[in-house]
Amino acid sequence: MASSIREAICWSGPAVVILFTIGRAESRLEEGEFDVSGIRPDEVGLHEMSSEPREWQAVVREYDLTFEEGRLDDPDFPAYLRECLRKASARAEGIAWLTFEGAFHFDHLFTDDIADQIYGYCVAGDEPVVTWDREIMKSDRWKGEVRGVRSVLDVAFTSPEWRCVFPMDEEQICRGILEEGLDDWVPVDRLVGLARELSERRDVSHRDVSEKVLAHLLRDSLANVGDLGENRFEAWSDDADGAVRRVIHALDEVGWEPAGNVCWLANTPAGDREAADRQVI
Template sequence: MDARQILVALIDGGPKEVPAKGINETVAITQHAEVMQVRPWRDRDWHDQHGKAGSLVNDIEEAVSWSGPAVIILFTLGLSDSWLQEDDFTAAAMTPDRVKRYPLDPDPEGQRGIFQEYDLTFDNIDCDFVPYLRECLRKASTNAEGIAWLGFEGSFHYDNLLTDEVADSIYGYCIPDGAPVAIWDDEILKSDRWKHEIAEVRAVLERDFPMPQGD
């Protein structure tokens, strides 16, 4: 059974909140992708051109709504263990129909920082998501005192945070003191330029949330 089949089995009958204990198995399926501090290489005009405000399109729409309603998965890694409240996700004249929060286990290999997940569900996907998600990313990054990012199902594993292999499954991020970024052009997500930018963010992760040094 592959990861997608396992995921379908897990969410059959609707998403369920999962306690932090024992969530590693689910995390490997519900997965994250990561981002962090120091200004990544990017061209604001390029992002504005390809991250236009508008409805979800092509493969991105399929990726976020394959199970029915659109589910936007927002992850954070930071120093704070505080949570955003449901009302905090009302922004840019939009409000999700449902908000679920998932505390995630620490990295079993010792990656420092607190991991959190928010699932924002929208029954209607005919909306201008990009300005909304930029605002959510900004709030989440600030609240976490770290980074926030958007990732498709299956894009997260502790051993594979922000690597080239998952760069095209990361479609938005915000780092401390940085402008939030959201991309809705599937071809851009697959481009070398986007992969390079995510690699820059990965470098920030490694700098600000390093693995502990061995003895």
């Protein structure tokens, strides 16, 4: 295993950043669209991937972005990758992620065994996340974040019909968070991303939407908010209103760019029942 992300990216010669997308849109990014904030790849390769097995109702693409190796040392390079992920996931109407050569297989998308081969991801409408630290990629916390992306994938792309994972009102955002929470803890990033998506379509404040949804989840005892400890969720001791204020303040402090570092949501038994009942047709 490569000891650094740079070493893994450059192992076969030139620096090749491999960006995958899975989504419902047929449209793709053109080469010039990877020119962001003065950084552009020397070459862009595009590969159409077979959507086997057949149950994956999705379009899958691989973009190979080639750079001169020294460009990886640019302190703005991780921010550049985040914007590429944001663009790619939006264009795909799905998920974009960064991984190393040889780490793609349909049976192992965002699974625990390859979490340490993924160094960035973005679900359309959410904030992109990129780490440039190999030790973070090996951590249980990172594995939990990648597992959260897998839960989105399972909901979105394994149904015979498309299911919307980008809800368009506050009630549906609550439902989406609880349904994802049936399988795992949900980073507050997910709520922020959905609120931002709603704000762009309805001319409302994503801050207000986030606060409203969070207050509903906590006051109705559908979810708890807390941190990820050593292999477990550690709920905060604040009451519902105090927890809401604490989360909103923490998000204000990071400019509403949580990047997995603010808090997580965990369904209560009531939240599980609510989500399970809504899934029954």
